[in-house]
Amino acid sequence: MTYSLAGPGHARHRLVRLPGTRRNAEPKWDGFRALVSVDAGRAVLRSRRGTEMGPAFPEVVAGAVQPPDATVLDGVM
Template identity: 85%
Template sequence: MIWTLPEPMLTKTVYSPVLPPLSAGEPKWDGFRALLSVDAGQVVLRSRRGTEMLPTFPEVVAGAVQLPDATALDQVM
């Protein structure tokens, strides 16, 4: 099976501050938005536009190798 990164979850305007059940949210004050996946020990870390971010965040990669295979995260760093 070939694992590919999911589409990034982009922000959208909402007219109510109430979140749907099983949802969470937080403001993004600054930093980087990244998509991370792990498959067969291979870590992929890219910006939402597809820019490779592995060399910039070696500490994230070091932690990500501990995640189970077929893991995908949409994260703010």
């Protein structure tokens, strides 16, 4: 099963006016945007670009097999 991350239009962020300009910016919180999907008892952790992140975060993958199949978690680590 294939899943994709929610796009920027789905989240509501407060825009901040950059001083001395006509530009706005969103706050950037440090961390990695990630998607965990569980299918057939196997958890897969991917970046927002689809890169496999499981080897870098084995504890997240190990804990992610607990939810039922067809579970998808989208968040920042």
